[in-house]
Amino acid sequence: MPLLLAVLMASPLSQAEDLVAVAIVDGGIPAPLTSVPGSPDRGRLIVRDISKASCLICHAMPIPEEPDHGQIGPPLEGIGSAYSVPELRLRLVDPKAINPETLMPSYYRIEGLTGVLARYAGTPIYTAQEIEDVVAYLATLKAD
Numbered sequence: 458m459p460l461l462l463a464v465l466m467a468s469p470l471s472q473a474e475d476l477v478a479v480a481i482v483d484g485g486i487p488a489p490l491t492s493v494p495g496s497p498d499r500g501r502l503i504v505r506d507i508s509k510a511s512c513l514i515c516h517a518m519p520i521p522e523e524p525d526h527g528q529i530g531p532p533l534e535g536i537g538s539a540y541s542v543p544e545l546r547l548r549l550v551d552p553k554a555i556n557p558e559t560l561m562p563s564y565y566r567i568e569g570l571t572g573v574l575a576r577y578a579g580t581p582i583y584t585a586q587e588i589e590d591v592v593a594y595l596a597t598l599k600a601d
């Protein structure tokens with residue numbers, strides 16, 4: 458049974474497409490946000506994109522060609538073994554659903570947030586397809 462059904466709606470002022478409705482079930486988001494499967498290769502590029510709140514600001518990732526990795530969040534090496542795909546999707550879409558105090562931005566939510574940079578107001582950081590691409594990439598990061 459769904460623990461919580463969160464339906465995210467774009468605000469009327471949003472220039473972006475309406476957000477896809479997202480259902481949180483048993484600590485994850487089981488349904489993909491798009492019908493196009495995520496691309497791990499695209500995801501690996503997206504996570505480094507500094508214009509999209511790069512994960513590397515806060516996390517170490519197995520991307521050796523990138524010199525600077527943050528330490529605010531836990532290292533993400535092996536994260537694809539620690540969490541299922543639905544759990545990874547929720548951690549990107551809305552980490553504040555897990556820890557309301559987290560410093561990690563919500564990459565696919567626009568309402569009820571604080572400290573949002575002006576350029577992100579009314580639009581999610583990632584598109585629905587970018588969420589799927591990054592989830593697909595994270596799922597490849599298996600512990601040995």
Ligand code: HEC
Nearest residue numbers: 504510511512514515529530531536548556559560561562
């Ligand atoms: C501003 C800092 C920041 C940014 C940017 C950030 N995160 Fe995080 N992230 C955190 C922190 C801090 C945590 C620890 C969990 C908490 O705070 O509740 C975390 C936790 C996580 C977790 C769960 C890790 C675990 O071991 O439980 C995943 C997965 C994750 N982040 C992925 C990402 C990805 C992928 C990106 C980029 C799309 C990203 N994060 C961007 C700060 C950040």
